[in-house]
Amino acid sequence: MTLYFLYALIAVTAVQLLYFLLFSLFAFEKKKRSKPQNLPVSVIVCAKNEAKNLNTLIPQLLQQAYQSFEIVLINDASSDETLEIMEQFEAENNTIKIVNVENNEAFWGNKKYALTLGIKAAKNDYLVFTDADCVPASKSWLAEITQHFSSTKKIIIGYGAYARKKHSFLNLLIRFETLMAAVQAFSYTKLGIPYTAVGRNMAYHRSEFFRVNGFINHIKIRSGDDDLFIKDAATGKNTAICYSQNSVTISQPKTSFKAWFRQKRRHVSTATHYKFIHKFLLGLFYSSQVAFWALTIFVLCTNMWLFALGLLGIRIAIQYLVIGISANKLKEQDTLYLLPFLELFLLMVQFGIFIANKISKPTHWK
Structure with a gap:
């Protein structure tokens, strides 16, 4: 019987x-x-009750070392001083345009509706998206991400990092999960089957938005203005990745496990709407991870423990090599120190999210 478990371990390791x-x-x-292109760009920020964060973000957007761009600020029916903050900056800068979205009964609380109005209001065809609660890593953010546009590449997937917090396991876990998500997103794009992006750092040509009729295919799904749009519009031919150090955006991570767990529930809920090939590959990766660790622990407790130890060593060595090089590219090297433990903990979290989403629906953009 033990031999069968060893064979199974060899299979999942493969x-x-x-x-x-x-x-x-x-x-x-x-x-x-690539050479900087200085394409006329519209930076689009959709904000709901983000008065405090806009005071940080807008000045950094205005300081971008880029010749031709406008900033489209979308106030999505905020109840705080978001609109007032936007108007203050607009009065002092002619590069800012405000789209004020009031509550619409048919699209109540739907971010995609607000984004659609912002996209239609933008004067430029090249659109770059970010969120109110993050900032560009440098003044050359726009120049870096737009240089990947070409006659064929109309969608650009960027990297949205999280700020580091010292002596915080939660922060390390959040950044490890973000790193692994980016490695998968970029790798699948390189393979020719892109499936996701992060709304806080992505760009596309307006023609791609209207080619798939915007968000119409998933307008009733609260989340997914980034990954579900990618599902509809992105292909191996029209999509490029951008991950240079100056092209990154940085967000403040959640400071409590409960808040982060709730955020991840929202993100994961959209995965049920992915294409079959993506759901299969993502599901197989997760299930093979779980099976690998479960079988390894079991076989280590038998007289076949030496074989299990060898397979564990091979797998971890390859993992450190591939994820290590990726972490170096994305400046997340410190996540490698506790890699196996972070992986195991993340697997448990993902299982908890799966169970929680089966029991109740996660909350979304309000």
């Missing part, structure tokens, strides 16, 4: 190594140098 081979598409990708 599956895991195939995934790390897939992730190496990003890890070992060589950067291609």
Whole structure:
């Protein structure tokens, strides 16, 4: 009987190594140098009750070292001073345009409705998106992300990092999860089957939005203005990735496990609407991770423990190599110190999210 468990462990280890081979598409990708294009760009920020964060974000957007851009600020029916803050900046800067969205009974609390109005109001065809609660990592953020546009590349997927907090396991876990999500997103894009992006750092040409009729296919789903749009519009031919140090956006992470768990529930809930191929591959990766650790622990407790130890060593070595190079590219090297423990803890969290979402629906943009 023990021999069968060993065979199963060998099989799932092989599956895991195939995934790390897939992730190496990003890890070992060589950067291609592109020249700045200075395309006319509209930076779109959709904000709901973000008065405090806008006071931080808008000045940094205005300081971008870029020749031709406007900032489209969308007030999505805020109940705080968000609109007033926007108007103050608009009065002092002619590069700012405000789209004030009032509550609409048919689209109550739907961010996609507000974004659609903002996209239609934008004067430029090249659109760059970010969120009110994050900031660009540098003044060349716009120049870095727009240089990936070309005659064929109309959608750009960027990296949205989280700020570091010293002596915080939760912060380390959040950034490790973000790193792994980015490695998968970038690798699948390199493979030619892009499936997701983060709304706090992505860009696309207006024509791509209207080609798929905007968010119409998932307008009734509260979340997914980023990944579900990618599902409809992105292909291996029209999508590029951008991860240079100056192209990153930085957000403040949640400071409590409960708040982060609630946030991840919202994000994960959209995955049920992905294409079958993506759901299958993502599900297989997760299930093979769980199976690998469960079988490893079991076989280590038998007389076959030496074989299990060898497979564990091979798997961890390959993981450290591929994820390590990726972490170095995205400046998340400190997440490697506790990699196996972070992976195991994250697997438990993801299982908890799965159970919680089965029991009740997560809350969304209000």
